Amino acid sequence: MADDEPLTRRNVAPPKPVTPAYLERVALDYLERYSASVAMLRAVLLRRVKTRCRLRREEPGAFADLVEATVARAVAAGLVDDSRFAQARLASLRRRGASSRIVRAKLAAKGVPRDLVTDALGNEATTAEEDGVPIEEEAAHAYAKRRRLGPWRRPDLRGPSRDRDIAAMARAGFSYSLASRIVDAETEE
Known part of the structure; x- marks a missing residue:
């Protein structure tokens, strides 16, 4: 490539292929910066896979098993825990003045299962009842x-x-x- 030739998509090497190591790096980088639910981590990994596959002209569906394996490793390592995420997000939303209806909706939008949301709200109610706080x-x-x-x-x-x-x-x-x-x-x- 000549020095005066503009840098375009045609003369740039395609990105490296999607590998388990790449997905693990993406997951760790994301979880270092943000608290996330399992669904949020899965969505981030799928989005990154789709982007890389589009640039490499590959089919993203072929990497679904790798994404699920990476998510399972993060859960097994304790890096992602929907229950812990629900409790922390609930506390944050309550400090901002969110009602129970809004809390349920926002946690559902983050992909937290309904039973975990109910458990988190139940734990909060039990604690508040003991403290006498409405x-x-x-x-x-x-x-x-x-x-x-x-x-x-x-x-x-x-x-x-x-x-x-x-x-x-x-x-x-x-x-x-x-x-x-x-x-x-x-x-x-």
């Missing part, structure tokens, strides 16, 4: 505070925005009674 109410407070609804809104805008604030909390998955109680609270609690 989970949904705490989450509703956090959501209202973060969005500046109800008592966290400017006093001159509180009255005209009451219905809008309740609607925002209802869209976030909170019941009408809880939303109106939070929005109508006199002061920040």
Whole structure:
């Protein structure tokens, strides 16, 4: 290739083939940076395989077994655990003010099995019951505070925005009674 010739797809060598070592490297790099569910790791590996296969003009379906083997090794090594992921993500979502409905939807979108989501919410409820802390109410407070609804809104805008604030909390998955109680609270609690 001459020095003045532009670098194009035609004169660049195709990427190396998909190998177990490549998939393991991709998985470890991803898991080093992000907490992930089994489904998320599988999706990342499949996406990388599809990209590499497209550039090499190969069929990505031929590497499905390699992807599954890599995911199984990550699970066996304890690098990926859906239960641990669900617990951590649940805690994070609750701090941000997510209702139980939103938590279920977001964990399902991350590929966490429904039974693990139910277990995580059950463990949270048991812990909260022992501590005497109403989970949904705490989450509703956090959501209202973060969005500046109800008592966290400017006093001159509180009255005209009451219905809008309740609607925002209802869209976030909170019941009408809880939303109106939070929005109508006199002061920040």
